[in-house]
Amino acid sequence: MSNxxxxxTSNGQVSLSVDITTVGLAASRASVLIVSDDSPGVPVAHSxxxxxxxxxxxxxxxxxxxxKRLTAFTLVNLTGTDPESRATEAVAIRGSYTLSGGDDxxxxxxxxxxxxxxxxxxxxxxxxxx
Amino acid sequence: MKKFVFTLALAAVCFNATxxxxxxxxxxxxxxxxxxxxxxxxxxxxxxxxxLVQNPTTPKSFALGIVQSVANGGSYFPDNFSAQFxxxxxxxxxxxxxxSYLGLTRPExxxxxxxxxxxxxxxxxxxxxxxxxxxxxxxxxNIEKSQKxxxxxxxxxxxxxxxxxxxKALNNxxxxxxEHALEDISSNQDLIDAISRLNASDKNYQDQINALTEKxxxxxxxxxLKTINDLIIQxxxxxWDVSVATAGYGISSDAIKIGRSGVWTxxxxxxxxxxxxxxxxxINALGRYLYDRYQVNDENVIGKAHNLDAGGNLGFELNxxxxxxxxxxxFTNGVSDSKNRTVGIISVKVSDNIFINGTFGKDFSGPNKxxxxxxxxxxxxxxxxxxPE
Numbered sequence: 001m002s003n004x005x006x007x008x009t010s011n012g013q014v015s016l017s018v019d020i021t022t023v024g025l026a027a028s029r030a031s032v033l034i035v036s037d038d039s040p041g042v043p044v045a046h047s048x049x050x051x052x053x054x055x056x057x058x059x060x061x062x063x064x065x066x067x068k069r070l071t072a073f074t075l076v077n078l079t080g081t082d083p084e085s086r087a088t089e090a091v092a093i094r095g096s097y098t099l100s101g102g103d104d105x106x107x108x109x110x111x112x113x114x115x116x117x118x119x120x121x122x123x124x125x126x127x128x129x130x
Numbered sequence: 131m132k133k134f135v136f137t138l139a140l141a142a143v144c145f146n147a148t149x150x151x152x153x154x155x156x157x158x159x160x161x162x163x164x165x166x167x168x169x170x171x172x173x174x175x176x177x178x179x180x181x182l183v184q185n186p187t188t189p190k191s192f193a194l195g196i197v198q199s200v201a202n203g204g205s206y207f208p209d210n211f212s213a214q215f216x217x218x219x220x221x222x223x224x225x226x227x228x229x230s231y232l233g234l235t236r237p238e239x240x241x242x243x244x245x246x247x248x249x250x251x252x253x254x255x256x257x258x259x260x261x262x263x264x265x266x267x268x269x270x271x272n273i274e275k276s277q278k279x280x281x282x283x284x285x286x287x288x289x290x291x292x293x294x295x296x297x298k299a300l301n302n303x304x305x306x307x308x309e310h311a312l313e314d315i316s317s318n319q320d321l322i323d324a325i326s327r328l329n330a331s332d333k334n335y336q337d338q339i340n341a342l343t344e345k346x347x348x349x350x351x352x353x354x355l356k357t358i359n360d361l362i363i364q365x366x367x368x369x370w371d372v373s374v375a376t377a378g379y380g381i382s383s384d385a386i387k388i389g390r391s392g393v394w395t396x397x398x399x400x401x402x403x404x405x406x407x408x409x410x411x412x413i414n415a416l417g418r419y420l421y422d423r424y425q426v427n428d429e430n431v432i433g434k435a436h437n438l439d440a441g442g443n444l445g446f447e448l449n450x451x452x453x454x455x456x457x458x459x460x461f462t463n464g465v466s467d468s469k470n471r472t473v474g475i476i477s478v479k480v481s482d483n484i485f486i487n488g489t490f491g492k493d494f495s496g497p498n499k500x501x502x503x504x505x506x507x508x509x510x511x512x513x514x515x516x517x518p519e
Binding site: 033035 | 224226227228229231308315316319320322327330336343348351359363
């Protein structure tokens with residue numbers, strides 16, 4: 001089931017914050033694209049340190065973002081030599097994503113997708129901005 | 131081929147001889163290794179090695195695990211349930227990051243790297259709890275009846291200190307990793323876009339995502355990850371670990387008594403002898419107190435026992451050669467036990483998987499008080515093989 005955030009008639013700046021919880025190394029990058037064409041995703045925000053967090057920041061005006069799909073992609077590298085511990089840490093990774101500035105106001109999502117390719121974990125949050 | 135078979139046979143004979151000698155000795159004396167501070171003290175205290183340990187990251191998942199276990203057992207008592215977790219995941223998940231995990235102060239944007247400092251008490255935050263519900267006969271009397279046993283324990287690193295250079299190198303490597311990881315993500319934008327355009331309602335959605343992430347090219351940040359892992363496995367200059375545990379025995383349906391309790395502590399001092407951190411001079415001190423309400427004494431009588439073990443070693447860990455002296459003393463109910471030893475240990479690394487070990491010294495148990503052991507250890511993995519005890 002896809003996530004949606006209602007920008008509605010708002011023409012102000014829409015903001016995004018990402019909070020990644022992991023004991024691994026994390027780097028995040030958010031981009032937007034139009035699903036119906038082949039144009040590449042346009043980066044709108046990225047993390048500044050290995051927490052993988054993106055501090056609350058404007059990612060574009062409502063008119064620019066409306067109708068696009070936002071993807072926050074996080075690469076997590078798990079450290080250590082024990083594969084079992086890494087597998088446990090992969091399960092424990094969490095992601096929290098907050099959008100604000102649209103008609104929906106501040107809305108938080110806590111269920112990103114995860115794909116585990118030891119020692120990497122890809123944490124992916126996808127949302128339609130309508 | 132013949133040479134290989136001959137070498138294998140010779141090694142097997144040597145290993146067998148060593149194993150026999152070792153088992154005769156170890157049956158009468160404790161070993162320094164047995165005093166190591168356990169990460170899961172609740173399991174160590176009750177001598178269990180659970181095959182399935184749950185790692186609940188929320189109180190809800192912990193409660194659910196217990197409820198399911200109770201349902202499986204058919205009684206009010208969970209059916210062989212074991213779990214291990216760090217409470218910080220329950221109470222302060224926002225504070226968890228690679229920086230807090232490794233004990234580094236989190237750099238703020240624009241801050242110079244040299245400002246990063248080490249939090250020597252960072253291990254406290256990740257104190258872990260181990261919990262076990264088992265049905266086992268831990269009272270060694272003539273009645274073979276298992277008791278309902280609840281065991282709980284905690285393990286923490288009270289203090290862990292590294293050299294300033296280590297902290298700086300680790301922080302530099304993490305920053306380099308982050309910079310390169312962002313470039314890696316950018317170079318995979320085509321795959322990320324393909325993931326974004328997948329249909330979330332497709333029944334194979336997760337499989338499609340996995341297929342695309344398998345194609346990801348993570349090249350730039352991979353060397354940084356190796357550097358970070360190499361730094362993480364370096365020994366701290368000083369570390370202090372502590373574990374505590376207690377176990378309650380359900381003697382009858384209405385009587386629960388504390389059957390065992392234990393405290394372990396270990397201090398280690400590691401002085402690096404070279405820049406590559408492959409040669410160390412190390413001093414380790416280990417202590418263990420165990421209370422057993424139902425211990426069988428030498429007269430075969432069950433009673434309360436207070437066991438105190440203390441030991442330590444010091445030695446050089448060089449590239450291919452380990453030389454150490456270790457001592458071990460035990461006191462039962464305040465009286466010095468016979469299970470004491472002081473030995474010298476030498477270990478030579480012949481190749482990645484083959485070690486020649488020798489143990490020489492004084493063992494206070496048994497009629498022959500001198501120990502002289504020699505053996506070869508080999509393995510198929512790359513991990514170091516333990517010295518014979």
